[in-house]
Amino acid sequence: MGLFTNMMPFATVSLEGAALLRVRALTVTYSTRNRQSAPALRRVSFDIAPGEILGILGESGSGKSTLALAILGLLPANCSVEGTILFQDEDLLQMDESRWREIRGAKISMIFQEPGLSLSPVMRVGDQIAEIIRAHRPGNGKTRKLECEAVLRGVRLSEVDRIYRAYPHQLSGGELHRVAIAQALACRPDLVIADESTRSLDVTVQAEVLNLLREINRKRGSALIFITHNPALLAGFADRVMVMYAGGIVEQGPTAQVFSRPLHPYTKGLLQLIPRSRNGTNLTSEGRLPVIPGSLPALNPSSRGCLFEPRCSVRTAHCQNESPGEVTPERGRRVSCFNYGN
C-alpha cells in the first residue's frame, strides 16, 4: 500500500543506473522501559548512486546519526526498525550477524565523530588498520603491512613509518583524522559514512580533510554519506543534499539547486544561518543574528500535522492537521511541504 506508492517516483531521484543503497520507508523507534516514544526516524526514503556524495543536513536531534547507525546495523537493542534498506540488492535489515561482519568495514564503513575516541589507545595505529584488513582479506603479515602503508599514503600522510608505529595519543588531531579515514578506506568499501567527522577540527584542517575525502571519492568511486549541521561545508563538496528535520526528510535535491533555490521553509532558515563575515555581517536591524525561531518539537507518537508547523513562517491552517507528503516539484528534487517555494 503506502510503501509501494512511495517507491514509484524515486526512479527520477537517483542518478541513471542502479542505486547502490535504497532506503525505503525506514522508521526507527527507541523504546524505553515504561513509555513508548515517538519515532526517531519517520518513513525515510532515499537512494544513493555508486560514487555519489550525499550530504545530510540537520540540527542535532534531527535523526542524522540514527540513520547512519541504521545503515551500519549498529542500532541499540531497544530499537524497533521498520522498512527496508537495500544495499546492492540485499536487505540489510534481514541479515544475520555473521553476514553483517562480512559487510561492515569491507563494503560499508564509517568515520566516527571523535577519531581520538574511536581508536584504541593501547594499540599501535598501524596494527589497528591491519586488523581490519586481516578480518576481510587473505594475506600474511608482510602483505598486510604493505597494504596499510599504501592506505596511509593514500590519505596523504607523510612519515608513514612513524604513524604506523605511533599510538593514538602521539598524533595530532589532523593526523588522527586521516588515520580514521585510512581505517575506513582500508578495504576499499563501496559506501563510507562520515558522521560530523570534521566538527572538532580547526577550519584550516577541516578544509584539507574535505578536499581529501572528495579526491578519494573521485579516484576510487566509493559513495560517501557526509553528515553535518553546517550547510556551508556541503557547497562545492556534496553532489546532492538531503535536509532532515525531526526524523523526516523535508527536502532533497542537487546541492547547487537546493542552495540557490531552497523550497522548504526550514531549508531557507538553515541557509540564512551561514555566517557572512567577509562581506559585512548578516545581522538583523536590531543587531541580532538571524535564527529559526523555536526549537525541535518534543516528539510524541500522537502528534499530527507537519512537525515544522510551529516554527514555520508560511504555515496555513491546513498544516496543523495533515502532514505533508513528498512531492517532486522538478526533476531530481523532492520536498515535503504544502506551501513550498513561498
Next chain:
Amino acid sequence: MGTEAVGRAIKPALVKARALCKRYVQRAPFSRKKFVIDALMDVDLEIALGCLTALVGESGSGKSTLASCLGILEKPDRGEIWFEGSKVSFANSRELTALRPKIQMVFQDSAGALNPRFSAAQIIEEPLEIQGRESGARLRARACELMEEVGLSPDAGNRSPLEFSGGQRQRLAIARALALKPTFLILDESLSGLDLATQAQILNLLLDLQTSHSLTYLLISHDLSLVGQVADFVAVMHHGKIVECGSRQQVFSAPQHAHTKELLASVGVVEAAFRTAQVGGGQ
C-alpha cells in the same frame, strides 16, 4: 602595534594583561626526557569595557591557557593582570575571594561542567549559597528568575542537567555564571559543540544579556566566521602569542599577520564555495 588599537578605543579597558608568560613542563611516561610547552609568551591584551572581544586561534595556540589565567584559575609564571584598575596577578586570598564573583567562565563541554547529581535549579543555587548571597525561599526564587532570563522554563528546575539538550545545557551554564552578577564573562569555546541554529540562538542571548547586565565578554573560539559576526574586537593567537589585535573591521578587511590571512582565507573558501553554488544553481 595591533594591541594599541584596543587601547585607543573610546571605552576604557576592564581587563589588562601585560607580558603574560606561562610554561608547562611535562615528563614523558617512563623516561626522564622533559617537554617544555610555552603556552603563553609575553601576551599583551586589553579587553574594552562593555564590548565583546573575540580570541581566535588554532587548537594548541594557548587560547584556553590565557582564559584560565584571566579567569584566575591559573597563575601566570610572569606578567601582570589588571582588573577594574587593580592588580590581580599577586593579590592575596581574601582579595581574590572578593574578586572571583566578578569574573565568571562558561566552558565548552556543558555536560562535563554541570554536576549530573544536582538538579538544574541546584546548579544555579550553589554559587549563591557559597557566597551567602541568598538563602531559603529566596534562593529558589532567584534560580527561577535566572532560568527565565536565559530562556529556560523554571518548571524544568527539578530536572537533571543530562536531560537537557546541548543548547539548553549551555543556557544553564550561562545562568549559573550570571548568578553572582559578574561584570566579566569568559566563554571558552562555549559554542563549539553546538549546531549552527543553536549557536545563533545562544549568541543572540549573549547579546541581549550584554545590554541588560552590562557585561564584558571574552569569547574564545577556533571559528573565525562565527565570532566575526558579533565581535567588537578580534585578537588572533598563534603559538602562544597574540599576533594580531584590532577592531573587527580592521582584522577582517586589512589583516596584517600571515596567520590571520591564512585563517581568513580558509573561511573565505567555504563562503565563496557556498555563494558559487547559489549562483551556479540559479542559472
